[in-house]
Amino acid sequence: MDMSENIGRHLAELVAFRRDLHAHPELKYEEHRTSDRVAQALRALGLEVHRGLAGTGVVGTLRGRGPRAGDPSRAILLRADMDALPVQESNTFEHASTQPGRMHACGHDGHTAMLLLGAARVLAENPDFDGTVHFVFQPAEEGGAGARKMIEEGLFDLFPVEAAFALHNWPALPAGEFGVRVGPIMAAANRFEIRVNGRGAHAAQPHTGIDPIPVACAIVSQLQLLVSRGSDPLDSAVLTVGVIEAGTIENIIPARAVIKGTCRTLLPETQARLVDGIERIATHVAAAHMASAEVIVKNGYPPTINHPLEARFMADVMAELVGEDQVERDVPPAMTSEDFGFMLEAVPGAYGFIGNGGVSHSCENLHNAGYDFNDDILGLGVTFWAQLTRRWFSRDR
Ligand SMILES: [Zn+2]
Ligand SMILES: [Zn+2]
Incomplete structure (x- = not known):
């Protein structure tokens, strides 16, 4: 199956889904509508769905076709965050926030869309990988430590994994580029x-x-x-x-x-x-x-500290998709912070950046009232997650 065609078929729906989330932002631990939409979509794809970790957290489990798909030690976790920020949006486009004083100003609408309607769907339609993927949609990244709460409530007991990965859109990088590094990437x-x-x-x-x-x-x-x-x-x-x-x-x-x-x-x-x-x-x-x-x-x-093997693996997947020139393998770390650091204290893994800037999209910075996720990168993000999954389970160990 040609994956790009497959994503292309879904792209209009993916954009509509992302914009719907953008128009209906929910603050930390109040992501009820978002959580419902995510759970419904995962069920419709035939995934096993677990709800309730950290309140609004959702985990969708997809087993691949290979002989080791039932082996709990051969599983990875892909994470998206779902919450918005207490910011009054200044954008006037059609999908601007309908909620006064609330806004998806950090692009978590895009992260959720890429992982859910994108990667989960593409992989569910063609689960040609030998392992298990847990798609984790977490609440309260913005100051609420939703990742820590999910861990405290048993995330890794219920869903043991060999590695965890996350991706954040990054306005300082142009669309079509990626960044990652070994070691600390956020403060x-x-x-x-x-x-x-x-x-x-x-x-x-x-x-x-x-x-x-x-x-x-x-x-x-x-x-x-x-x-x-x-x-x-x-x-x-x-x-x-x-x-x-x-x-x-x-x-x-x-x-x-x-x-x-x-x-x-x-x-x-x-x-x-x-x-x-x-x-x-x-x-x-x-x-x-x-x-x-x-x-x-x-x-x-805590600091978000990428593990060497997983960070290099992530960079290889990025380079395979967009070419070595478009990947910053030693991207400068940011002094912002991120609760995925709690997950990387618990299991090996890596956190990377996907460029969100671009010619047609003059991207404001994260947390700015004029920010918007760049829909042009949705397809690339989906391909990244699907490729990362297939490569992880097919690599030599
Ligand atoms: Zn943020
Ligand atoms: Zn964020």
């Missing part, structure tokens, strides 16, 4: 809050209180040294204070100041060092000025 992200406790006083009598404002300012300036002086210049790290709050009026020294920020790194050990450093600097700088500081670190996502 770990933690949020932190520092509460500086002093003692309130009249603004004219500072010696009777402990002013938390200069203490907070000293902490913010000292935190800058953690990256600029404490980190290997070749090991990317960023620490940003995005909020500093204190006081109500100019003639009162407040009792408390609050600092909030985020730190992002590509390596877990760097992340641990920054978190330790934030705690150490905040408490000691506060103590030096007779104030105190409480530090609360909200653990975010």
Whole structure:
């Protein structure tokens, strides 16, 4: 069977499905309509469907034709995310969001369409591979750690796999190109809050209180040294204070100041060092000025670290489809973060980029109110997933 023809036959439907998802965005853990549509479509293709992991999560299982298709150790997981963002869409095209303040601004509508109506359908129509594929549609990638929740609720116990793969559209790469790399491809992200406790006083009598404002300012300036002086210049790290709050009026020294920020790194050990450093600097700088500081670190996502064999395999599949020139095998990592990192902590696998930019599609950046997934890349994405599956199960081990 000619796969490109097969995809071509479905392409109009695939575009319509993607645009329908775009018009009906749902926020993290509320992807009920999307989850229903995904489950229905998987059932219609004859896949076994499991629902309920992390609430709206859906897993569709497709067994190939080969003798090892029933062997649970010969299975892979392909993952798409389903959730949208709390953004007011500025686009005015026909498939723009119908939901005020909600938008598919990260292209998860495209990821779901490519994997579902695309790859699942093409492979279900011709399951000429010797193994099992679990198509995973996860909720809450955007800040809700849906991947972690699915794992905690038994994803890999119910669906053991030898490898997991995911693909994100990437506006910085032109359509028709791919990127991947061995090692970290997205950063770990933690949020932190520092509460500086002093003692309130009249603004004219500072010696009777402990002013938390200069203490907070000293902490913010000292935190800058953690990256600029404490980190290997070749090991990317960023620490940003995005909020500093204190006081109500100019003639009162407040009792408390609050600092909030985020730190992002590509390596877990760097992340641990920054978190330790934030705690150490905040408490000691506060103590030096007779104030105190409480530090609360909200653990975010781990770095997304690609495993070498799976990342190289993914790059080979990409190169086979579009040619070596169109594949960045050492694409620069991004300091954004991604909860697929939790899956790559649990099983081997890789996460890659599919170019979303292009001549006919001037793509805004991810999370921008003017962003849209580029429908021109749907067919390529489908072919990628189908090819990856066939190659994985036919490779020499
Ligand atoms: Zn996003
Ligand atoms: Zn995303």
